[in-house]
Amino acid sequence: MYISVFFHPQCPSPLSHTHARRTFDRALRTLPPSLHSRIWIHYLLWAERKGGETTVFVYRRYLVIDPSLTERFTRLLLSPTNSAPRPLEAAKLLLALARKAARGEYSSPESKSPYQLLEDWIEVVEKYPEEVGLGVEETLESNVAIAKEDLEAEASIAEHSTEIPASKSGQLIRMAGPAVPVTADGKPTAPYSEDEDPASPKKFNIESIIRKDGLAVYKDQAGRLWTGLATYWIKRGEFGRAKDIFEQGTKSVLTIRDFTQIFDAYAEFDESLISAMMEALEGEEDEEEIAETEKELDLRMKDFEALTDRRPFLLNDVLIRRNPNDVQEWEKRVALWGDNDEEV
DSSP states (O other): OOGGGGGSTTOOHHIIIIIHHHHHHHHHHHSOGGGHHHHHHHHHHHHHHHOHHHHHHHHHHHHHHOGGGHHHHHHHHHOTTSSSOOHHHHHHHHHHHHHHHHTTSOOOTTOOOHHHHHHHHHHHHHHSHHHHBOOHHHHHHHHHHHHHHHHHHHHHHHHHTTSOOOEETTEEOOOSSSOOOBOTTSOBOOOOOGGGOTTOOOOBOHHHHIIIIIITTOGGGHHHHHHHHHHHHHHTTOHHHHHHHHHHHHTTOOSHHHHHHHHHHHHHHHHHHHHHHHHHHHTOOOHHHHHHHHHHHHHHHHHHHHHHHHHHHHHHHHHHHHOTTOHHHHHHHHHHHTTOTTTO
Protein backbone atom coordinates (compact mmCIF):
# COMPACT_ATOMS: atom_id res chain seq x y z
CA MET A 1 0.00 0.00 0.00
CA TYR A 2 2.82 2.37 0.83
CA ILE A 3 4.60 1.61 -2.46
CA SER A 4 1.47 2.55 -4.42
CA VAL A 5 2.00 6.15 -3.27
CA PHE A 6 5.10 6.38 -5.49
CA PHE A 7 2.99 5.81 -8.61
CA HIS A 8 0.56 8.63 -7.89
CA PRO A 9 0.84 11.41 -10.51
CA GLN A 10 1.08 14.06 -7.79
CA CYS A 11 3.71 12.28 -5.73
CA PRO A 12 6.53 14.81 -5.07
CA SER A 13 9.95 14.02 -6.52
CA PRO A 14 11.72 13.72 -3.11
CA LEU A 15 9.49 10.69 -2.48
CA SER A 16 9.17 9.22 -5.98
CA HIS A 17 12.92 9.01 -6.71
CA THR A 18 15.65 8.20 -4.17
CA HIS A 19 13.27 7.53 -1.29
CA ALA A 20 11.25 5.15 -3.46
CA ARG A 21 14.33 3.20 -4.53
CA ARG A 22 15.52 2.85 -0.94
CA THR A 23 12.05 1.73 0.13
CA PHE A 24 12.01 -1.01 -2.52
CA ASP A 25 15.45 -2.18 -1.42
CA ARG A 26 14.46 -2.14 2.26
CA ALA A 27 11.34 -4.18 1.48
CA LEU A 28 13.39 -6.82 -0.35
CA ARG A 29 15.85 -7.06 2.56
CA THR A 30 13.08 -7.29 5.15
CA LEU A 31 10.53 -9.62 3.59
CA PRO A 32 11.03 -13.38 3.16
CA PRO A 33 11.88 -14.57 -0.38
CA SER A 34 8.38 -15.99 -0.82
CA LEU A 35 7.00 -12.42 -0.87
CA HIS A 36 9.68 -10.85 -3.06
CA SER A 37 7.67 -11.34 -6.25
CA ARG A 38 5.02 -8.89 -4.98
CA ILE A 39 7.69 -6.23 -4.51
CA TRP A 40 9.59 -6.91 -7.73
CA ILE A 41 6.50 -6.36 -9.90
CA HIS A 42 6.15 -2.80 -8.62
CA TYR A 43 9.92 -2.25 -8.54
CA LEU A 44 10.32 -3.10 -12.24
CA LEU A 45 7.34 -0.98 -13.28
CA TRP A 46 8.71 1.93 -11.26
CA ALA A 47 12.16 1.49 -12.82
CA GLU A 48 10.71 1.48 -16.34
CA ARG A 49 8.91 4.73 -15.63
CA LYS A 50 12.14 6.35 -14.45
CA GLY A 51 14.17 5.07 -17.42
CA GLY A 52 17.90 5.60 -17.98
CA GLU A 53 20.41 4.19 -15.51
CA THR A 54 17.68 3.32 -13.01
CA THR A 55 16.03 0.87 -15.39
CA VAL A 56 19.36 -0.76 -16.23
CA PHE A 57 20.53 -1.26 -12.66
CA VAL A 58 17.19 -2.57 -11.37
CA TYR A 59 16.73 -5.01 -14.25
CA ARG A 60 20.29 -6.29 -13.93
CA ARG A 61 19.57 -7.19 -10.31
CA TYR A 62 16.31 -8.90 -11.18
CA LEU A 63 17.74 -10.96 -14.06
CA VAL A 64 20.19 -12.59 -11.65
CA ILE A 65 17.28 -14.39 -9.97
CA ASP A 66 14.89 -14.62 -12.93
CA PRO A 67 16.33 -14.38 -16.49
CA SER A 68 12.90 -14.82 -18.10
CA LEU A 69 12.59 -11.05 -18.70
CA THR A 70 15.86 -10.77 -20.59
CA GLU A 71 14.14 -10.23 -23.93
CA ARG A 72 12.09 -7.38 -22.47
CA PHE A 73 15.25 -5.89 -20.98
CA THR A 74 16.98 -5.90 -24.37
CA ARG A 75 14.10 -3.91 -25.85
CA LEU A 76 14.38 -1.40 -23.02
CA LEU A 77 18.11 -1.07 -23.64
CA LEU A 78 17.41 -0.18 -27.29
CA SER A 79 14.30 1.91 -26.70
CA PRO A 80 14.43 5.37 -28.33
CA THR A 81 13.02 6.81 -25.09
CA ASN A 82 16.11 5.60 -23.28
CA SER A 83 18.50 8.50 -22.75
CA ALA A 84 21.53 6.32 -23.53
CA PRO A 85 20.82 3.16 -25.58
CA ARG A 86 23.17 0.26 -24.89
CA PRO A 87 23.30 -1.77 -28.12
CA LEU A 88 26.41 -3.77 -27.17
CA GLU A 89 24.89 -5.01 -23.91
CA ALA A 90 21.60 -5.81 -25.66
CA ALA A 91 23.41 -7.69 -28.44
CA LYS A 92 25.41 -9.78 -25.96
CA LEU A 93 22.24 -10.72 -24.09
CA LEU A 94 20.45 -11.68 -27.32
CA LEU A 95 23.36 -13.78 -28.54
CA ALA A 96 23.51 -15.58 -25.20
CA LEU A 97 19.77 -16.30 -25.40
CA ALA A 98 20.08 -17.58 -28.98
CA ARG A 99 22.89 -19.96 -28.04
CA LYS A 100 21.10 -21.20 -24.92
CA ALA A 101 17.91 -21.77 -26.92
CA ALA A 102 19.89 -23.73 -29.53
CA ARG A 103 21.26 -25.95 -26.73
CA GLY A 104 17.79 -26.40 -25.25
CA GLU A 105 18.63 -24.44 -22.10
CA TYR A 106 16.21 -21.55 -22.71
CA SER A 107 12.59 -21.22 -23.80
CA SER A 108 11.45 -17.82 -24.99
CA PRO A 109 8.40 -16.44 -23.12
CA GLU A 110 7.36 -15.00 -26.50
CA SER A 111 7.70 -18.43 -28.17
CA LYS A 112 10.62 -17.31 -30.32
CA SER A 113 12.75 -20.00 -31.92
CA PRO A 114 16.55 -20.02 -31.57
CA TYR A 115 16.83 -18.66 -35.11
CA GLN A 116 14.41 -15.82 -34.37
CA LEU A 117 16.52 -14.83 -31.38
CA LEU A 118 19.61 -14.89 -33.59
CA GLU A 119 17.78 -12.76 -36.15
CA ASP A 120 16.98 -10.23 -33.40
CA TRP A 121 20.72 -10.12 -32.72
CA ILE A 122 21.43 -9.54 -36.43
CA GLU A 123 18.95 -6.67 -36.50
CA VAL A 124 20.81 -5.00 -33.63
CA VAL A 125 24.09 -5.54 -35.47
CA GLU A 126 22.67 -3.97 -38.63
CA LYS A 127 21.28 -0.97 -36.76
CA TYR A 128 24.35 -0.30 -34.57
CA PRO A 129 27.34 -1.59 -36.57
CA GLU A 130 29.92 0.80 -35.14
CA GLU A 131 28.91 0.18 -31.53
CA VAL A 132 28.83 -3.63 -31.56
CA GLY A 133 31.25 -4.94 -34.19
CA LEU A 134 34.93 -4.94 -35.09
CA GLY A 135 36.36 -3.22 -38.15
CA VAL A 136 37.86 -5.00 -41.14
CA GLU A 137 41.45 -5.19 -39.85
CA GLU A 138 40.41 -6.32 -36.37
CA THR A 139 38.05 -8.89 -37.92
CA LEU A 140 40.79 -10.35 -40.12
CA GLU A 141 43.16 -10.59 -37.15
CA SER A 142 40.43 -12.23 -35.08
CA ASN A 143 39.68 -14.70 -37.89
CA VAL A 144 43.32 -15.78 -37.97
CA ALA A 145 43.39 -16.23 -34.19
CA ILE A 146 40.14 -18.23 -34.24
CA ALA A 147 41.42 -20.48 -37.03
CA LYS A 148 44.60 -21.12 -35.05
CA GLU A 149 42.60 -22.00 -31.92
CA ASP A 150 40.42 -24.39 -33.93
CA LEU A 151 43.47 -26.17 -35.32
CA GLU A 152 44.98 -26.53 -31.85
CA ALA A 153 41.68 -27.87 -30.50
CA GLU A 154 41.44 -30.43 -33.32
CA ALA A 155 45.02 -31.52 -32.73
CA SER A 156 44.32 -31.90 -29.01
CA ILE A 157 41.23 -34.00 -29.67
CA ALA A 158 43.12 -36.22 -32.12
CA GLU A 159 45.95 -36.66 -29.62
CA HIS A 160 43.65 -37.78 -26.80
CA SER A 161 41.27 -39.82 -28.94
CA THR A 162 43.64 -42.81 -28.92
CA GLU A 163 43.77 -42.96 -25.14
CA ILE A 164 41.57 -45.52 -23.36
CA PRO A 165 39.57 -43.72 -20.66
CA ALA A 166 39.21 -45.23 -17.23
CA SER A 167 35.64 -46.36 -16.69
CA LYS A 168 33.45 -48.20 -14.27
CA SER A 169 30.07 -49.61 -15.25
CA GLY A 170 30.26 -47.71 -18.52
CA GLN A 171 30.69 -44.33 -16.77
CA LEU A 172 33.75 -42.20 -17.48
CA ILE A 173 35.84 -41.38 -14.43
CA ARG A 174 37.58 -38.01 -14.30
CA MET A 175 41.10 -38.72 -13.05
CA ALA A 176 42.64 -35.25 -13.04
CA GLY A 177 42.20 -31.65 -14.09
CA PRO A 178 40.05 -28.81 -12.80
CA ALA A 179 36.46 -29.37 -11.78
CA VAL A 180 33.88 -29.06 -14.55
CA PRO A 181 30.84 -26.98 -13.52
CA VAL A 182 27.48 -28.59 -14.21
CA THR A 183 23.88 -27.46 -14.34
CA ALA A 184 21.11 -28.57 -11.97
CA ASP A 185 20.37 -31.61 -14.15
CA GLY A 186 24.02 -32.69 -14.23
CA LYS A 187 24.92 -31.41 -17.71
CA PRO A 188 28.21 -29.51 -18.20
CA THR A 189 27.74 -25.77 -18.45
CA ALA A 190 28.90 -23.87 -21.51
CA PRO A 191 32.39 -22.34 -21.24
CA TYR A 192 32.69 -18.64 -20.50
CA SER A 193 32.51 -16.39 -23.55
CA GLU A 194 33.07 -12.65 -23.66
CA ASP A 195 30.57 -12.52 -26.51
CA GLU A 196 27.85 -13.48 -24.01
CA ASP A 197 29.03 -11.37 -21.08
CA PRO A 198 27.05 -8.08 -21.00
CA ALA A 199 29.62 -6.60 -18.62
CA SER A 200 32.46 -7.08 -21.14
CA PRO A 201 33.29 -4.12 -23.42
CA LYS A 202 34.73 -6.43 -26.09
CA LYS A 203 33.02 -6.04 -29.47
CA PHE A 204 31.90 -8.90 -31.72
CA ASN A 205 33.63 -10.58 -34.61
CA ILE A 206 30.41 -10.48 -36.64
CA GLU A 207 31.71 -12.69 -39.45
CA SER A 208 32.80 -15.48 -37.12
CA ILE A 209 29.52 -15.50 -35.18
CA ILE A 210 27.29 -15.51 -38.27
CA ARG A 211 29.32 -18.33 -39.82
CA LYS A 212 29.48 -20.42 -36.63
CA ASP A 213 26.09 -19.75 -35.03
CA GLY A 214 24.18 -19.01 -38.22
CA LEU A 215 25.37 -20.54 -41.48
CA ALA A 216 26.66 -23.73 -39.86
CA VAL A 217 23.36 -24.32 -38.04
CA TYR A 218 20.50 -22.70 -40.00
CA LYS A 219 21.35 -23.76 -43.52
CA ASP A 220 17.81 -23.04 -44.73
CA GLN A 221 18.25 -19.36 -43.81
CA ALA A 222 21.55 -18.80 -45.61
CA GLY A 223 20.17 -15.96 -47.75
CA ARG A 224 19.13 -13.84 -44.77
CA LEU A 225 22.38 -14.55 -42.93
CA TRP A 226 24.64 -13.62 -45.86
CA THR A 227 22.69 -10.42 -46.59
CA GLY A 228 22.73 -9.52 -42.89
CA LEU A 229 26.52 -9.84 -42.81
CA ALA A 230 26.87 -7.79 -46.00
CA THR A 231 24.52 -5.13 -44.63
CA TYR A 232 26.71 -4.85 -41.55
CA TRP A 233 29.75 -4.01 -43.69
CA ILE A 234 27.71 -1.61 -45.85
CA LYS A 235 26.56 0.29 -42.75
CA ARG A 236 30.20 0.58 -41.69
CA GLY A 237 31.14 1.98 -45.11
CA GLU A 238 33.32 -1.04 -45.98
CA PHE A 239 31.92 -1.51 -49.50
CA GLY A 240 34.76 -3.71 -50.72
CA ARG A 241 34.25 -6.15 -47.86
CA ALA A 242 30.49 -6.13 -48.44
CA LYS A 243 31.03 -7.02 -52.09
CA ASP A 244 33.28 -9.92 -51.09
CA ILE A 245 30.55 -11.20 -48.76
CA PHE A 246 27.94 -11.00 -51.52
CA GLU A 247 30.24 -12.93 -53.84
CA GLN A 248 30.87 -15.62 -51.22
CA GLY A 249 27.16 -15.90 -50.59
CA THR A 250 26.15 -16.33 -54.23
CA LYS A 251 28.84 -18.97 -54.69
CA SER A 252 27.92 -21.04 -51.62
CA VAL A 253 24.10 -21.19 -51.30
CA LEU A 254 22.20 -24.27 -52.45
CA THR A 255 18.66 -22.99 -53.04
CA ILE A 256 17.13 -20.61 -55.57
CA ARG A 257 15.37 -18.72 -52.78
CA ASP A 258 18.62 -17.96 -50.94
CA PHE A 259 20.38 -17.06 -54.19
CA THR A 260 17.59 -14.67 -55.22
CA GLN A 261 17.66 -12.99 -51.82
CA ILE A 262 21.43 -12.44 -51.96
CA PHE A 263 21.54 -11.44 -55.63
CA ASP A 264 18.72 -8.90 -55.27
CA ALA A 265 20.46 -7.31 -52.27
CA TYR A 266 23.75 -7.33 -54.22
CA ALA A 267 22.17 -5.59 -57.22
CA GLU A 268 20.41 -3.06 -54.99
CA PHE A 269 23.73 -2.31 -53.30
CA ASP A 270 25.42 -1.63 -56.65
CA GLU A 271 22.53 0.54 -57.83
CA SER A 272 22.59 2.62 -54.64
CA LEU A 273 26.34 3.19 -55.01
CA ILE A 274 25.91 4.31 -58.62
CA SER A 275 23.06 6.65 -57.68
CA ALA A 276 25.08 8.16 -54.84
CA MET A 277 28.07 8.75 -57.12
CA MET A 278 25.88 10.39 -59.76
CA GLU A 279 24.40 12.73 -57.16
CA ALA A 280 27.89 13.58 -55.90
CA LEU A 281 28.98 14.26 -59.48
CA GLU A 282 26.22 16.81 -60.01
CA GLY A 283 27.33 18.92 -57.06
CA GLU A 284 31.08 18.66 -57.77
CA GLU A 285 32.92 21.70 -59.16
CA ASP A 286 36.59 20.66 -59.07
CA GLU A 287 37.56 19.29 -62.51
CA GLU A 288 40.05 16.78 -61.09
CA GLU A 289 37.47 15.46 -58.65
CA ILE A 290 34.91 15.26 -61.46
CA ALA A 291 37.30 13.27 -63.65
CA GLU A 292 38.15 10.88 -60.82
CA THR A 293 34.50 10.39 -59.89
CA GLU A 294 33.53 9.77 -63.53
CA LYS A 295 36.27 7.18 -63.83
CA GLU A 296 35.11 5.38 -60.69
CA LEU A 297 31.50 5.66 -61.85
CA ASP A 298 32.38 3.97 -65.13
CA LEU A 299 33.99 1.10 -63.24
CA ARG A 300 30.96 0.74 -60.99
CA MET A 301 28.60 0.67 -63.97
CA LYS A 302 30.72 -1.95 -65.72
CA ASP A 303 30.70 -4.06 -62.55
CA PHE A 304 26.93 -3.74 -62.33
CA GLU A 305 26.48 -4.74 -65.97
CA ALA A 306 28.83 -7.68 -65.46
CA LEU A 307 26.85 -8.75 -62.40
CA THR A 308 23.62 -8.65 -64.38
CA ASP A 309 25.19 -10.68 -67.18
CA ARG A 310 26.51 -13.24 -64.68
CA ARG A 311 23.10 -13.92 -63.11
CA PRO A 312 22.14 -16.94 -65.30
CA PHE A 313 25.61 -18.44 -64.79
CA LEU A 314 25.46 -17.97 -61.01
CA LEU A 315 21.97 -19.45 -60.88
CA ASN A 316 23.16 -22.42 -62.90
CA ASP A 317 26.03 -22.87 -60.43
CA VAL A 318 23.52 -23.03 -57.56
CA LEU A 319 21.51 -25.81 -59.21
CA ILE A 320 24.63 -27.79 -60.07
CA ARG A 321 25.96 -27.47 -56.51
CA ARG A 322 22.66 -28.80 -55.24
CA ASN A 323 22.78 -31.76 -57.60
CA PRO A 324 26.07 -32.29 -59.45
CA ASN A 325 24.50 -35.17 -61.42
CA ASP A 326 21.72 -33.07 -63.00
CA VAL A 327 22.37 -33.60 -66.71
CA GLN A 328 19.89 -30.93 -67.80
CA GLU A 329 21.69 -28.24 -65.81
CA TRP A 330 25.02 -29.27 -67.30
CA GLU A 331 23.44 -28.97 -70.76
CA LYS A 332 22.20 -25.49 -69.81
CA ARG A 333 25.70 -24.62 -68.68
CA VAL A 334 27.12 -25.62 -72.07
CA ALA A 335 24.41 -23.59 -73.81
CA LEU A 336 25.15 -20.54 -71.65
CA TRP A 337 28.82 -20.55 -72.62
CA GLY A 338 27.91 -21.00 -76.29
CA ASP A 339 30.98 -20.76 -78.53
CA ASN A 340 33.42 -20.23 -75.64
CA ASP A 341 35.25 -23.53 -76.16
CA GLU A 342 37.74 -22.88 -73.37
CA GLU A 343 35.05 -22.60 -70.67
CA VAL A 344 33.00 -25.46 -72.09
